[in-house]
Amino acid sequence: MFKSSPRRLLRRRAQVGMVSVLEARVLRASARNARLAFFLTLFAVGLLTATIIADRVHPILALFAGIAAGIVCGAAAWLLVRSWPILRLIWWWTPEILLSLTVVYGWTALATHTHSVVRFAILAVVVGVPAAIGPIRRRIIAWAWCLIVRHRLRVCFAEFIIANQSGTLPLILLARPTPVGERVWIYLRPGLSLSDLEARLDKIAVACHAISVIVERASQSTAAYLRVDIKRRDVLSADVGSPLVGLVDPDTPTIPRPVPDLPTALDLPDIDKAAVWGRPPRATGPSRTPPAPATSSPAATAVVTDVDDVTDWI
Numbered sequence: 001m002f003k004s005s006p007r008r009l010l011r012r013r014a015q016v017g018m019v020s021v022l023e024a025r026v027l028r029a030s031a032r033n034a035r036l037a038f039f040l041t042l043f044a045v046g047l048l049t050a051t052i053i054a055d056r057v058h059p060i061l062a063l064f065a066g067i068a069a070g071i072v073c074g075a076a077a078w079l080l081v082r083s084w085p086i087l088r089l090i091w092w093w094t095p096e097i098l099l100s101l102t103v104v105y106g107w108t109a110l111a112t113h114t115h116s117v118v119r120f121a122i123l124a125v126v127v128g129v130p131a132a133i134g135p136i137r138r139r140i141i142a143w144a145w146c147l148i149v150r151h152r153l154r155v156c157f158a159e160f161i162i163a164n165q166s167g168t169l170p171l172i173l174l175a176r177p178t179p180v181g182e183r184v185w186i187y188l189r190p191g192l193s194l195s196d197l198e199a200r201l202d203k204i205a206v207a208c209h210a211i212s213v214i215v216e217r218a219s220q221s222t223a224a225y226l227r228v229d230i231k232r233r234d235v236l237s238a239d240v241g242s243p244l245v246g247l248v249d250p251d252t253p254t255i256p257r258p259v260p261d262l263p264t265a266l267d268l269p270d271i272d273k274a275a276v277w278g279r280p281p282r283a284t285g286p287s288r289t290p291p292a293p294a295t296s297s298p299a300a301t302a303v304v305t306d307v308d309d310v311t312d313w314i
Helices: 006-017 024-053 059-082 084-092 094-113 116-132 134-160 194-198 201-207 273-277
Strands: 171-178 181-187 212-217 225-231
Touching: 024 059, 024 084, 059 084, 084 094, 084 134, 094 116, 116 134, 134 171, 134 181, 134 201, 194 201, 194 212, 194 225, 201 212
Parallel strands: none
Antiparallel strands: 171 181, 181 225, 212 225
16 A cells, blocks of 8 residues: 655645635636637737737837737736636625625724724614614615525525536526515526526525525516515515505494395295296196097097197207
């Protein structure tokens, strides 16, 4: 057996204990795209610059000037594409970063320019008033859920939603509270579609701690722009006050009205069947008599007292 060197052991331990913020597949894709962007920008900008200034200077100088301009613009394009995964990560955490900077610099400014009693009084007002007033407290909690939902959606996309070959996840845009939960707008990258999200709505609802999730297109011109409605509570089951009650004059006199006797049951044997079908009732009389027997005389005819109505069979 080969013994591992101390340097290799330290490197292996470092790799085991290291937590990567960006996936290796994303880093490789960004590096490949950055190289392509550099060379394309170098060629396009260099050729265009050399062609423009070739009328005023020597063609050799114009060529060198075009190469210099292409290198500068290509480096800028390479930096932008290479840092795009980090910029996207910063975009995901922009509200938290701004909130943290506001708290830190605000407290530092108060500590520099005010007394400790004034600082704690301002802190008590800033924290205590929103906590004591119900509508303000509920509004702050709703916006806090918007921040949480953006990160929960990103975790869902990274865990069980198939991304494209380069590993880029959908771009999570803005989020705002709604009466039933939150609404988030997302932009899909190549490799995902609306049907992929619809097949996993139950898992997204579990990850967002919600009752249900609805995903639909937010634009009629592109299928990549989607709207995610996260339903956290059911407002239709709550008691809602109607404004129509306040429009009734309380001094309106009440007029008693007699209540007619309503039938509680029907006695079907008392109803004539002929009256129901719209036929005149049959005459009641003695029992029907049997017809007289036929004779050899053609003039003798049988007299029938009761004949079936043809309309009974129509």
